Amino acid sequence: MASHKNARLDGQVCAERASRMVASRPRVPEARGRVGATACRVARIVASVAIAAVLSAPAAAQVTPGQVIDRSNADLVEDLVSPGVLWAVRNGMDLRIVPYRRIGLPAAYEKATEKYSAQCSIGKRGELLNWVAGRPFPVVDPNDPEAARKIMYNFERTHYFNDDLNMHLVDADTGGLYVDAKGRRHYQVERHFVADWLRVLQFIGRIYHDPRPAFEDNPDETFRKSGLYPLIEPFDLKGVGGISYRYLDLLKQDDTWLYLPSLRRVRRMSSAQRSDALFGQDIDVDSYGGYAGQIPWFDWKLLGEKPMLASLHGERLPPEPCEKDGGMTFCEVWEKRPSVYVIEGRPKVPNYAYSKRMIYVDKETYFVVYSDLYDQNGELWKVVMQSIRTSKRPNPNVAYEYDEERMFIYAFTVIDMQLMHGTRAAIPGMAFPDEAGWYIDIGFDQPQSADVDWFGVSGLIRAGR
Template identity: 35%
Template structure:
């Protein structure tokens, strides 16, 4: 029976892959070899999120390349085959029931009235990392994005570590498939960002966050302010406002990191769009034609994406800045490639874009972070305020640091001792 079930699962994945590839070929409006600039940006208008299109209009360029297949890490695929059949959504369609590891919903029916909810849970438990990660010594630059504008850097921040430890959904590093502590803590995961190394006036600043499986329990979050030498607890509303890195709100990390249950989700459809999912240059190259406010020229390929809209439940996050979120998720790799957030007035406000590479190591000369299979690594991400033009771009790895491997995924580099209030305070000194 297990063999038959596995064959069925693999066959369904193969069918989905063929359908996605066929859809991309049929709807293609650009071809490999095309070079997109602000002068011919209209060619790709319907293939980009509005915020990404705004970037092209303001100087970011694109090299169009053939569409590639992005495979899941084998342990993640095996966990999906083993556990996904038992996963459902709760009676109120907000939370997961029966989740252990892998992708909760490997086959999403567009006609399912709860397709958007399932897509966002797939995003929460994406294949990019499942156990732990330590993204080390990366830099974030704040610049104004404008066509042909000379570089105008307004801020630079260097971060020591961005850390994550999953208590459920583990596929590669013991304990598997979940940490026994989950039974007592109820935490899905813990994240931390610390210490800020530059600029000097905020050196030591830190952020710590716990996410819980209980849909009615908000995240626990703390910020350490070195100036006041105080560890301050934050409510969920504060996670959608500027803390630490100016343009990157904690809810915006990795494209979208807010608690799914705090939003009403609507499926807007499947669409062929352009994504920078296997870029050429590592480290990323600051774009010379938009004031170094993005990454270009880089490789972009046609991808099949799920487009979902999230509207805040004001009873949960009444102070959120945004009226809605439009999230663009790759339907094969399950990573956020773009995310547009709209103001309370309904105007496009913040735009997130992601650049990734797909290989068995984050950089060509890696000596430690080397894997037996290819996986995705983020090379850069940008959040731009399209109303002011201020863009914050984080490079991973950063051209400005000696640490070039940066990404240590599912290697045990992050452990639970790193996610304590005392660890945050100690790192600040």
């Protein structure tokens, strides 16, 4: 565990700092010094070239299993990764190339898809209609005007989880990246975070445990409820947590509440604030899992599909920080996926932090493998990279496994390329190698389960005291 003797605050000082962190959006400053200016120029050039490559659909570059892609040969993958991922490779993240492996659907999810998908459609306001369970659109015609929206709904209604999701002991580090006089990268950790639980409970689309396929008793009329609480570290944020409700009416804004123990109050967040980074980290609420916002909040456009690299068969838990960038990213195995959708999303929500999200969705699994975020000037700002493990065991070191393969986002990295700052997270945390970490679709009667009351404001406050 990281020491936080210097981070301790007391009383009102802590409260004011926490409040400011919640309210403020990460600014887009002028580039800091020679390194920052160079980073911004490189980010702009790389972004323009890579997006043009997607639109012109050139022949895919050749990479082979056994290769290691690093700064010295990064040009080999210029057409196989996003501009943000390419930036990370050129700044010290290595990609170890392994053979492609097909990923099948869980049997219950596939059965639900066959049973219900034919009745699904898109409404006049972009909402998903008549969905019960499974994948709403198993076949997407790229010429369909609603193709991008259908892909995003396939992602949102994925087989990642269907009834409930329970992640234990999530940890994260946040800090700055600097380059010394010899060109070596260093990641200076500023803060270390540990959260006890991240949970999601789904009220419709359920396929494993009763009530199926939906809760009859759903007075809040929610699609799903989620929560991340309480924080265990750092000391000055101990007990902080949040819950969020997404409603059956997809055009209704989410409700999100944040509990600040030092203020003894619950703060409500607006939809625009969901794009704000919290507590000095680089990730925002809407970037979790690739995209956690509402689908109707954005105008979506399918730019194309092509083979791209992605990390879907991670081997190491805890994940291994990269050496050449000082440990800001994780060096995991990557494979060439046969087809990845390139989706552009532009927000309809006023005062949203980003002008657009470029989201890369693996066609076979409908998982977001990475996404690039652009500032209001249209310049590349951040990249979100997900390390995914497909296995019966979420943690290869722990004898906890499922009957069939499931997919686990066991690590992710968010890099602010304009500020040379990054956040890396591991699930379970790197300090907890003997924790399974992932408890998916387990129902209400397991030791790791939570009841409906856990997702209420009263439960949030109790845990934070």
